[in-house]
Amino acid sequence: MRRTNLLAAALIAPLLLLILGSFLVPVGLTLFRAVADREVVATLPETSAILAGWDGEGLPPEAAFAALAREAGAALQARRIGDLAQRLNFERTGLRTALLRVARAADRLAAPHAQSLPALDARWGERETWLLLQRAGGPTTALYLLRAMDATRTPQGEVRALPVEERLYRTLFLRTLGISLLVTALCVLLAYPVAAAIAGLRPPWSAVALTLVLIPFWSSVLVRSTAWFVLLQREGPVNGALQALGMLEAPVQMLGTRFAVVLALVHVLLPFAILPMHSVMKGLDGTFLRAAASLGANGPQRFLRVWLPLSLPGVLAGGAMVFLLSVGMYTAPALVGGDRDQMVAWFIANFMNRDVNWGMAAALSAYLLAMTGAMVGLVRVLTGGVAQAGLRG
Amino acid sequence: MTATLVRFDGVSKSYDGRTRVVAELDLEIRRGEFLTLLGPSGSGKTTTLMMLAGFEDPTAGSITLEGARIDTVPPHRRNIGVVFQNYALFPHLSVAENLAFPLSIRRVPRAEIGRRVAAALSMVRLPGLGGRRPQQLSGGQQQRVALARALIFNPPLVLLDEPLGALDKQLREELQAEIRRIHAELGVTMVYVTHDQSEALTLSDRIAVFDQGRIQQLGTAQAVYETPANPFVAGFIGENNRLPATVLDATRLRLAEGSMLATLPHGLQAGAAALVSIRPERVLLEAAEAAPNAAAARVEEVVYLGDHCRLRMAWAGRTDFFAKLPRQQAGQVPQAGTTLRIAIPEAAIIVFPA
Numbered sequence: 001m002r003r004t005n006l007l008a009a010a011l012i013a014p015l016l017l018l019i020l021g022s023f024l025v026p027v028g029l030t031l032f033r034a035v036a037d038r039e040v041v042a043t044l045p046e047t048s049a050i051l052a053g054w055d056g057e058g059l060p061p062e063a064a065f066a067a068l069a070r071e072a073g074a075a076l077q078a079r080r081i082g083d084l085a086q087r088l089n090f091e092r093t094g095l096r097t098a099l100l101r102v103a104r105a106a107d108r109l110a111a112p113h114a115q116s117l118p119a120l121d122a123r124w125g126e127r128e129t130w131l132l133l134q135r136a137g138g139p140t141t142a143l144y145l146l147r148a149m150d151a152t153r154t155p156q157g158e159v160r161a162l163p164v165e166e167r168l169y170r171t172l173f174l175r176t177l178g179i180s181l182l183v184t185a186l187c188v189l190l191a192y193p194v195a196a197a198i199a200g201l202r203p204p205w206s207a208v209a210l211t212l213v214l215i216p217f218w219s220s221v222l223v224r225s226t227a228w229f230v231l232l233q234r235e236g237p238v239n240g241a242l243q244a245l246g247m248l249e250a251p252v253q254m255l256g257t258r259f260a261v262v263l264a265l266v267h268v269l270l271p272f273a274i275l276p277m278h279s280v281m282k283g284l285d286g287t288f289l290r291a292a293a294s295l296g297a298n299g300p301q302r303f304l305r306v307w308l309p310l311s312l313p314g315v316l317a318g319g320a321m322v323f324l325l326s327v328g329m330y331t332a333p334a335l336v337g338g339d340r341d342q343m344v345a346w347f348i349a350n351f352m353n354r355d356v357n358w359g360m361a362a363a364l365s366a367y368l369l370a371m372t373g374a375m376v377g378l379v380r381v382l383t384g385g386v387a388q389a390g391l392r393g
Numbered sequence: 394m395t396a397t398l399v400r401f402d403g404v405s406k407s408y409d410g411r412t413r414v415v416a417e418l419d420l421e422i423r424r425g426e427f428l429t430l431l432g433p434s435g436s437g438k439t440t441t442l443m444m445l446a447g448f449e450d451p452t453a454g455s456i457t458l459e460g461a462r463i464d465t466v467p468p469h470r471r472n473i474g475v476v477f478q479n480y481a482l483f484p485h486l487s488v489a490e491n492l493a494f495p496l497s498i499r500r501v502p503r504a505e506i507g508r509r510v511a512a513a514l515s516m517v518r519l520p521g522l523g524g525r526r527p528q529q530l531s532g533g534q535q536q537r538v539a540l541a542r543a544l545i546f547n548p549p550l551v552l553l554d555e556p557l558g559a560l561d562k563q564l565r566e567e568l569q570a571e572i573r574r575i576h577a578e579l580g581v582t583m584v585y586v587t588h589d590q591s592e593a594l595t596l597s598d599r600i601a602v603f604d605q606g607r608i609q610q611l612g613t614a615q616a617v618y619e620t621p622a623n624p625f626v627a628g629f630i631g632e633n634n635r636l637p638a639t640v641l642d643a644t645r646l647r648l649a650e651g652s653m654l655a656t657l658p659h660g661l662q663a664g665a666a667a668l669v670s671i672r673p674e675r676v677l678l679e680a681a682e683a684a685p686n687a688a689a690a691r692v693e694e695v696v697y698l699g700d701h702c703r704l705r706m707a708w709a710g711r712t713d714f715f716a717k718l719p720r721q722q723a724g725q726v727p728q729a730g731t732t733l734r735i736a737i738p739e740a741a742i743i744v745f746p747a
Contacts, residue, residue: 290448291481293468295495296546302469305494309485 031369033362037141039087040133043080044071051134060130065113068124068133072099073106090357091143091152092132098123128155144363169347173367176343179258179333180326183265184273187322188315190266191273195314196307198274199281206282213274221268225332228264229255232336256338264332269325273318280314313383320379324372344368395460398424398550398582399445404454404464406440406606414440416606418454422550422584423599427576429585431593432603433629441603442552442586446475458550474543474551478558480535482527488514488538489523495546513541516575533564540572544581553585557592569595590630594618602626624745627670634714636669637747646744650710654737655685659744666747673703675741676716678727684736690714691732702726708735 041048047067054060075081081103089096098121102109109116118125132155135141146152146159150167153159161167198209216224231238232254239251254260288310292302330345344364351361399422406415415437422428430438443449445456447468456464463471482491492510501509514520517537519530527535536556543551553572557565573596576583587593593600594614601611602625610622621627624635638646638654640661646654646669654669661667680687690708701719704727708714716735718727727733 285479285481287477287479287481288483290446290468291475291477291483292494293448294446294471294473294475295542296469296472296498297494298467298469301498306483310483 027369030362031366033358034144034366035140035142036359037087037136037138037143039084040136041138043075043084044068044133047071047133048137051130052137054130054134056127056131056134059114059125059127060134062112062114064130065117065124066111069102069106069109069113069117072103076100076103076106086355086357087136087359088132090147090360091136092129094123095129095132097121098129131155141359144359145366148360148363148367169364172342172344172347173371175341176327176368177371179261179265179341179343180323183262183269183326184319184323186262186266187270187273188319191270191277191318192311192315195274195277195281195318196311198278199284210278213271213278216268216271221331222335224268225264225335228260228267228332229335232260232263255336256341258337258341260336261333261341264336265326265329268329268332269322272321272325276317276321277311277314280317281311284310316379316383320376323375327368327372327375396423397421398459399584400457401441402455402457404441404444404451404456406437406444406449407452413452413606415444415451418606418608420601420608420611422582424549425580425582426598427573427583427585427596429587429593429597429600430603431587431590431600431630433588436603437606438586438588438601438603439554442554442584445550445584446473446552447471472546472548474546474548476536476539476543476551476553476556478555480527480532480539482535482539482542484526484528486527487523488519488525488527488530491527491538492523492542492545495542499546509545513545516544516578517541517571532560533568536560536568537571540575544575544579548581550582550584553583555587556585558587558589565592572596594630600630602629604629621670621743624668624670627743627745632673632715633670633743634673636671636709636711638667638669638744640665640667644739648709652688652709654742655739656742656744657739661744661746668745668747670743670745671737671741673715674701674717674719675738677736677738678704678716678718678733680734680736682734685739686737686742688735689732690716690735692727692729695727695729697726704733706733706735 044067047064050064050067051060054064072081075084081099085096085099088099101121102117102124105120109120123129135153135157142153142159148169150162150170151159152162194213198206198213201209230236233239234251234253234255236254238254239248242248243251284307288306289302292306297305327343328345329343330349333341333343334346334349345368348361348364348368351357351364399420401418401420404415404418405413407413414435418437418441420441430441432438440449444451444464447463447466451464454464455462458471458473482488483494486494489510492513493506496506496509510523511520514523517540519534519537519541522530522534527538530538539556540553543553556572557568560568569592572583572585585593585596597614599611599613600617602609602617604625610617610626612620617626618630621630627633628635636648638648640659640663641647641653642663643658643660644656646656646659646667648654648669659667677684688708690706692704693707693712694705696703696705699720701717704716704718705712706714706716
């Protein structure tokens with residue numbers, strides 16, 4: 001008994017390590033980046049150490065000013081000041097300039113630095129700047145997680161919502177949630193009759209129908225989204241056809257609208273709703289409907305009281321699948337959507353590729369993960385009772 | 394009230410327009426009877442039941458219930474209870490909710506539903522199990538619930554489609570007794586489909602033996618077993634020895650190998666070819682010299698079956714003539730190789746035209 005257990009463990013081990021190495025570790029590291037704060041310690045170790053001993057009253061000692069000038073200058077020489085400048089400027093706009101001014105002038109600055117630095121840039125004479133630098137000493141920060149919820153921390157350390165005109169991410173998450181829920185609802189509504197129809201087909205035709213459902217998978221999401229880009233153009237076939245039919249007088253702007261995003265997402269994700277529904281419906285015994293009829297239930301009653309509840313696990317599985325994929329969708333909205341239609345994934349990509357702000361990218365990812373996790377949990381709770389019914393029991 | 398509850402008039406069913414699964418079926422089902430449709434698979438018995446339930450449409454003919462045509466009425470308006478082989482209990486509903494289903498569809502008041510569900514559960518001897526899910530019950534319990542669900546809305550007719558097929562022998566016998574008891578208690582008309590001849594004999598008031606889409610014989614269990622209408626019925630219900638023969642005169646046949654067989658008047662013309670059917674249990678063993686159709690037969694093989702022995706014997710030029718020896722008293726079992734004196738009473742010989 002013990003030996004077979006060991007053998008089983010040994011057989012599973014490689015797979016477990018693969019999952020651990022290729023999935024859990026990268027995700028864990030990414031999530032850690034959402035709270036990691038290493039730039040100041042890495043680039044300004046001495047300044048950071050001095051600031052750690054500062055009581056936060058008035059201004060820090062002269063040694064801190066001197067260390068900052070020396071270390072900033074050295075970092076500029078070694079071309080590794082960029083991360084730090086980015087980090088400081090993200091928390092407070094303008095600090096990039098302040099830091100770079102000191103770094104460039106490092107050699108020429110005369111003691112006492114506590115006077116020459118503020119002379120170069122007034123911000124070095126403000127207590128808030130030094131408090132910020134002190135708090136950025138790490139090793140962790142709530143900066144990114146707060147900012148991703150449109151909040152910030154004052155130099156005094158209180159958490160406070162950003163002014164309305166600077167808010168961005170709450171709307172973004174609500175928009176992502178809204179688009180995903182709409183896409184999920186549309187996919188479920190469209191997929192349900194299709195899945196039911198396929199489940200009702202006889203053997204050769206059911207295979208044909210399933211293949212038709214799967215054909216979109218033969219091309220990538222990029223290709224399919226690009227196709228919508230072509231179709232929805234002002235001079236594209238959709239506008240052309242609607243005009244030819246007399247339903248439109250002039251071409252309508254469709255690209256760059258929420259409509260286009262939802263359309264493309266529904267198209268891309270529909271198979272993911274059909275397949276789980278179909279597999280559940282195929283397992284349903286047709287005699288359930290016969291039994292319901294023999295007990296007096298008419299068509300609508302048979303559907304509402306027997307077929308719908310029995311196929312509900314498939315609906316929930318398909319809906320959850322579509323929602324999870326839709327929440328993280330990047331390509332389709334990026335191609336056919338406008339600036340106001342972009343979802344969280346687009347911002348994550350931007351923070352990684354354009355701004356090289358891994359902290360924000362990671363913080364947004366963390367919230368996205370939490371959102372999908374919450375949805376999975378919700379579906380589990382909802383299906384709890386249904387799953388217990390054990391459809392094939 | 395007439396004695397006839399259901400009437401099939403010239404009902405045919407064909408799926409492809411050529412072969413008829415059910416062919417020109419005429420059948421009257423009497424009020425309150427237990428009628429079994431018995432036959433091999435593909436004989437049309439299940440199709441007949443499904444046409445009655447409304448899940449299949451007849452290609453031709455008409456079906457009436459209480460004198461009113463029902464073959465054009467959709468199944469949910471026929472008010473006929475159906476018990477399915479695989480139970481077809483709704484897995485998302487509890488046992489009580491399954492039983493309440495037909496009542497709530499009929500808008501029976503809630504309090505009455507509760508009362509009738511409890512009564513139905515105690516009728517099938519499952520009181521207190523209403524809160525369970527069907528899949529928490531054993532196969533036998535599930536079929537009891539299915540039976541109760543088909544009866545709870547007081548339909549005049551209940552159809553049972555091989556309801557015990559999935560159960561083991563002991564449970565099957567237990568449920569047969571239960572079904573018989575419920576049938577007697579409620580006086581409801583039941584139509585039962587099975588391919589198990591012993592089940593049909595156990596349960597039925599009348600048996601309709603199906604083959605190739607037609608009723609081969611309709612009668613009581615005794616009539617179907619003892620006076621089969623044709624070789625198919627004789628062969629399908631119970632065992633029989635079949636021997637080709639030629640008619641000598643009104644009460645005598647000559648078997649293929651040459652020996653003579655005395656029978657009751659059989660009504661066939663002299664010289665006609667005939668087929669003789671003899672049930673193994675009607676063969677007398679260790680018979681007196683003067684017994685009818687007495688002859689010597691060698692025991693080829695003995696199978697001991699507890700309550701009886703099955704003997705394969707050499708007789709009338711063949712070595713596959715079977716006889717049953719009941720074990721009324723303990724004693725010697727005949728040995729293979731010994732010769733016994735057998736006899737066949739005239740009344741035990743059934744003669745069919747070949």
